[in-house]
Amino acid sequence: MKTVYLDNNATTPVDPRVLDVMLPYLKECYGNAASRNHRFGWDAEAAVEKARQQVAAAIGATSKEIIWTSGSTEGNNTAIIGAARMYAEKGKHIVTCTIEHKAVIDPCKYLETQGFEVTWLDPDRTGRVSAEQVANAMRDDTILVTLMFANNELGTIHPIEEIGRLCKDKGVLFHTDATQAYGKVPIDVEAMGIDLLSASAHKIYGPKGVGALYVRRKKPRVRLQPILYGGGHERGMRSGTLNVPGIAGFGAAAEIALQDMESDTKRIAALRDRLWAGLSEHLTEITLNGNPDHRLCNTLNVSFAYVEGESLMMGMKDIAVSSGSACTSASLEPSYVLRGVGMGDDIAHSSIRFSLGRFSTEEDIDITVKSVTEAVNHLRNMSPLYEMAQEGIDLSQVQWQAH
């Protein structure tokens, strides 16, 4: 049976067009972009600067505002910790949200141990934070607002432009972790008032291990204290020899993403709708999680009542997806994102994230619908919860013997 990959929010395959661009920099053009006095270095530098242009263009930035990183974890750490340290004299208050990626949550938690105060906003049931919530959280000593552009588990998109404008009005820096949104939705750092933005190549059909951090240069000129010290590369904000093949690949991936955004979005959204329609047709008691209006075109998070997510994935072993259940962890706790939007633990355990991509096909979707339907029916047939619900028992009223 064909294996279907619907886990594109975890990572994407490298687009063959991207690989073609990368290969010369792994073979003959192996120079160090910082070698200023020979051809090898010049060639590498030219590739890096071309990519900088391409990566900047996808968000309406200038190439000088792009700092290369190893990925969004580093980008988020550099932006958050770097800005906090740089502007600590101005204030020590940061605003973020409870369902951010761990690469934002953990730097914020670290800063809490260093004398900073963090306000953790609770999103609504769809995973959205309003500009009003951000406004209410702001104080005189607020120096940074950090909110993801789109949520990795739900696909929900925050009102970024409104929040960005608010930050501009208040003179507060605005960082967005755009890992899932970059190259998938139109982003304009000027119109949206974004000062810092993290992106990663491997979410947009580029290679793993390379990312970019946008750092605004004008109005205001944002400065960051580096978290890595060394040769002073990347305007002193990120030392380290540049990953030239990775960067060249990121550039190509960004250019393709921008160029194909409209057609990709249309096609992928149609496939996502086909998936939802197919599941809805064949199964009862399924719920769409996230925001039906403000969401990424490729993400579909669904709860299948009375069925545990990990066992469901086991039943559809030829389909690669992610589950909201965390049965493998010692804590037995399901996804903090799903709990963070107020979803009950029982429903969170029953959730599956399908994340489609550029290479998803109608056949993939049809295979998935068939496989999920079979697995859900198989599991409901042996689910005591399904049986109780069929008998008319209200599961929320049962006294469970928790363990």
Next chain:
Amino acid sequence: MAYSNKVVDHYQNPRNVGSLEKSLNNVGTGVVGAPECGDVMKLQIQIDENEKIVDAKFKTFGCGSAIASSSLATEWVKGKTIDEALQIKNTDIVRELALPPVKIHCSVLAEDAVRAAIADVKKKNGKGEPVASQSN
């Protein structure tokens, strides 16, 4: 995480899925776990006049290891007396299914389910009521 072949087999071909009539005096029902924890097991046994387990059924909401643990437990209790069934230890289940450490709680739950089902049938009959026949 890869599952052992035995877990996969029980998942794909669960033994003794179903329900027994829980109102019968010779049927004991154990329901353990909670939906919030991601595991709920219902295990039922039916005993004869000699307290021998003549039938066992289960239904489980949980991961593959939880399903396999309860499926295996129903296989093992069948044909045993309730006293013998009480000797089944979760570590036996761990060994048989080659469960990794993070899945040990599944085996504990299965042992608890067996014990709860036995306690239920004992309680029913502790009231002095005779063991009802299956046709009842």
